[in-house]
Amino acid sequence: MKHTATIRIALRALRRNKLRTALTMLGIIIGVGAVVAMVGIGAGAKAQVEAQIATLGQNVILVMSGTTTASGIRTGFGSAGTLKVEDAEAILREVPGVVSVSPELRAAMQVASGNQNLMTQILGEGADYFEIRQWPFKSGTSFTEQDVRGANKVCVIGLTTSRTLFGDADPVGEILRIKQVPFVITGVLTPKGMSMMGSDQDDVVILPYTSAMKRVMGQTMLRGMNVQAASPDVLLQVQDQIITLLRQKHRIQPGRDDDFTVRGQQDIAAMATEQSKTMTILLAAVAGVSLVVGGIGIMNIMLVSVTERTREIGIRMAVGAHGSDILLQFLIESITLSSLGGIIGILLGILSSYLLSTISHWPTMVSPASIVVAFLFSAGVGIFFGYYPAQKAAALDPIDALRYE
Amino acid sequence: MKPLIQLENLVKTYQSGEVEVRAVRNVSLVVEPGEFVAVMGASGSGKSTMMNTIGCLDRPTAGRYLLDGVDVSALDRARLADIRNEKIGFVFQGFNLLSRTSAVENVELPMLYARGAKSPRDIRARALAALAMVGLADRAEHFPNQLSGGQQQRVAIARALCNDPSLILADEPTGNLDTRTSIEIMGVFQKLNDSGITIMMVTHELDIAAFAKRNIVMRDGVIVTDKPVERRHFAAEELNQPTAQPNAVAAA
Ligand SMILES: Nc1ncnc2c1ncn2[C@@H]1O[C@H](COP(=O)(O)OP(=O)(O)O)[C@@H](O)[C@H]1O
Ligand SMILES: [Mg+2]
Numbered sequence: 001m002k003h004t005a006t007i008r009i010a011l012r013a014l015r016r017n018k019l020r021t022a023l024t025m026l027g028i029i030i031g032v033g034a035v036v037a038m039v040g041i042g043a044g045a046k047a048q049v050e051a052q053i054a055t056l057g058q059n060v061i062l063v064m065s066g067t068t069t070a071s072g073i074r075t076g077f078g079s080a081g082t083l084k085v086e087d088a089e090a091i092l093r094e095v096p097g098v099v100s101v102s103p104e105l106r107a108a109m110q111v112a113s114g115n116q117n118l119m120t121q122i123l124g125e126g127a128d129y130f131e132i133r134q135w136p137f138k139s140g141t142s143f144t145e146q147d148v149r150g151a152n153k154v155c156v157i158g159l160t161t162s163r164t165l166f167g168d169a170d171p172v173g174e175i176l177r178i179k180q181v182p183f184v185i186t187g188v189l190t191p192k193g194m195s196m197m198g199s200d201q202d203d204v205v206i207l208p209y210t211s212a213m214k215r216v217m218g219q220t221m222l223r224g225m226n227v228q229a230a231s232p233d234v235l236l237q238v239q240d241q242i243i244t245l246l247r248q249k250h251r252i253q254p255g256r257d258d259d260f261t262v263r264g265q266q267d268i269a270a271m272a273t274e275q276s277k278t279m280t281i282l283l284a285a286v287a288g289v290s291l292v293v294g295g296i297g298i299m300n301i302m303l304v305s306v307t308e309r310t311r312e313i314g315i316r317m318a319v320g321a322h323g324s325d326i327l328l329q330f331l332i333e334s335i336t337l338s339s340l341g342g343i344i345g346i347l348l349g350i351l352s353s354y355l356l357s358t359i360s361h362w363p364t365m366v367s368p369a370s371i372v373v374a375f376l377f378s379a380g381v382g383i384f385f386g387y388y389p390a391q392k393a394a395a396l397d398p399i400d401a402l403r404y405e
Numbered sequence: 406m407k408p409l410i411q412l413e414n415l416v417k418t419y420q421s422g423e424v425e426v427r428a429v430r431n432v433s434l435v436v437e438p439g440e441f442v443a444v445m446g447a448s449g450s451g452k453s454t455m456m457n458t459i460g461c462l463d464r465p466t467a468g469r470y471l472l473d474g475v476d477v478s479a480l481d482r483a484r485l486a487d488i489r490n491e492k493i494g495f496v497f498q499g500f501n502l503l504s505r506t507s508a509v510e511n512v513e514l515p516m517l518y519a520r521g522a523k524s525p526r527d528i529r530a531r532a533l534a535a536l537a538m539v540g541l542a543d544r545a546e547h548f549p550n551q552l553s554g555g556q557q558q559r560v561a562i563a564r565a566l567c568n569d570p571s572l573i574l575a576d577e578p579t580g581n582l583d584t585r586t587s588i589e590i591m592g593v594f595q596k597l598n599d600s601g602i603t604i605m606m607v608t609h610e611l612d613i614a615a616f617a618k619r620n621i622v623m624r625d626g627v628i629v630t631d632k633p634v635e636r637r638h639f640a641a642e643e644l645n646q647p648t649a650q651p652n653a654v655a656a657a
Contacts, residue, residue, distance in 0.1 A: 312503055315503060398462050
């Protein structure tokens with residue numbers, strides 16, 4: 001009963017000074033709105049990166065040609081051309097836990113069909129490649145193990161390539177020329193979207209790696225390989241064994257650098273999440289600062305309010321209010337200010353992340369957890385910054401307060 | 406019957422910087438229930454200090470104060486607040502109403518801080534009854550700045566009344582009012598005193614003090630005169646004289 005009366009008293013005081021109440025809340029509104037929007041942007045970016053990592057496939061280990069210089073700078077992956085097909089075969093044969101390996105070659109080249117031309121990414125891969133990367137077909141099928149063995153003139157194309165060369169028509173069975181060599185299209189892949197590097201993964205033509213070696217690129221060194229492990233549990237172990245095996249096969253002396261690079265999917269994921277986490281923390285810190293500024297605004301106004309209302313406090317005490325009643329009254333005022341500001345800020349934050357994602361196509365993701373945290377934080381700001389002024393009010397001496405002009 | 410107020414060698418000393426101000430030096434006083442006491446004396450003679458102590462707003466430096474037989478000299482802030490809430494009503498010179506708060510909400514204030522649970526409807530009903538008692542039933546929703554000084558002081562009296570106090574303390578209640586309005590306020594006090602409430606009132610004016618039953622004069626922190634009023638004034642009579650305005654009668 002007494003507390004509901006105190007709450008009513010506090011709310012009445014806020015209603016009486018609407019403009020000041022609104023202005024005081026503004027700091028919190030902006031702070032909380034910024035927190036919600038920023039964390040939403042951070043989480044959206046993180047989700048996007050995670051989705052991109054998932055497009056790598058499942059339990060995938062990337063092995064790339066290339067080395068690390070003495071100064072620690074990596075030369076371009078794959079450029080050194082240190083991996084051979086035998087390496088890939090050895091890994092599949094000798095490392096337990098490896099399910100499949102797809103040797104990889106890569107080059108950017110002109111392709112043509114009819115009178116259409118296109119500069120695209122040519123990949124030479126094993127037949128297991130689509131399985132490893134979990135890349136389903138939109139139409140048609142993969143080339144086969146036989147095609148690989150026979151270096152047949154067949155290929156699979158990405159959706160972007162298909163659209164550019166054939167429009168909406170189904171290109172399965174059509175001919176694609178690479179360096180004047182005709183390849184029959186056996187399948188079109190479903191879209192995977194952007195890679196982490198920002199390139200279009202669907203702008204691609206995939207051949208059996210043997211065909212790429214013999215008929216298109218004229219080289220036998222691999223750019224790298226995609227290795228699939230049996231389960232996530234063996235990934236690290238498989239990774240280590242690949243390193244040991246390759247060092248052995250390449251006769252690398254102990255103490256010298258590898259001439260290849262092995263990256264587990266988790267490493268890539270960890271790196272990416274580390275980056276997006278840093279970004280989220282940075283954004284949240286900026287937003288948090290504005291929240292603290294908002295809190296100081298509340299404290300400032302509450303201090304002014306306590307001074308202005310000294311006589312009111314004296315009257316209340318004279319008619320029987322305890323210090324604790326006064327404390328509660330002012331705390332409720334500041335908590336109401338901050339949590340109301342928090343709620344408005346949350347709505348504003350949701351709205352602005354929605355606008356960001358629809359207008360500028362930033363991926364944003366406002367999670368319920370971030371909303372709850374933002375709300376609790378704003379209420380906490382009210383308690384933290386409201387306590388000192390409220391305590392000051394509660395400690396007033398009734399006679400002094402009554403005499404205050 | 407035990408006395409309502411019993412001061413025994415009350416001393417109140419203020420420390421302002423290096424100087425020690427002995428506002429109340431050595432006051433012993435007994436006030437029985439039902440009395441109406443006017444306290445007079447020059448400015449700075451310690452009247453307000455004594456009233457604040459009696460009102461449990463302040464604690465004595467030395468001596469004892471028994472209110473209703475209970476020694477309140479050593480109680481803590483919260484207990485003193487409870488006693489003020491339950492037993493004492495205050496009326497101040499400057500009215501001390503909450504601005505931008507309606508008359509009835511001002512009157513409700515002490516009930517909001519009362520220990521016993523009362524519903525908002527009970528509280529509103531009692532506040533309206535108290536306003537009616539002081540003749541302001543039709544001004545309940547008015548704000549203080551829409552009321553005359555006399556009306557504001559009556560709101561303050563209604564506020565002092567609403568928790569059924571045994572004692573009303575009024576420090577210069579007519580200090581800001583004209584003579585006629587002052588008499589109206591005295592009329593309200595006499596009515597309340599007739600209903601059994603003990604009243605202690607500080608005033609500078611002999612005319613006003615004559616509405617009380619007993620007059621005390623203070624000088625330099627001690628009581629120098631303490632005597633019953635011989636020719637008591639009655640507000641009802643004074644307001645009934647031909648010069649009186651008719652509406653004031655109803656108000657008183
Ligand atoms: N809070 C205080 N601090 C210091 N001196 C005070 C304080 N309150 C009152 N006094 C002093 O105590 C004396 C009595 O004051 P007061 O009781 O207000 O007198 P009165 O009400 O009779 O005019 C005065 O000299 C006044 O200056
Ligand atoms: Mg005084």
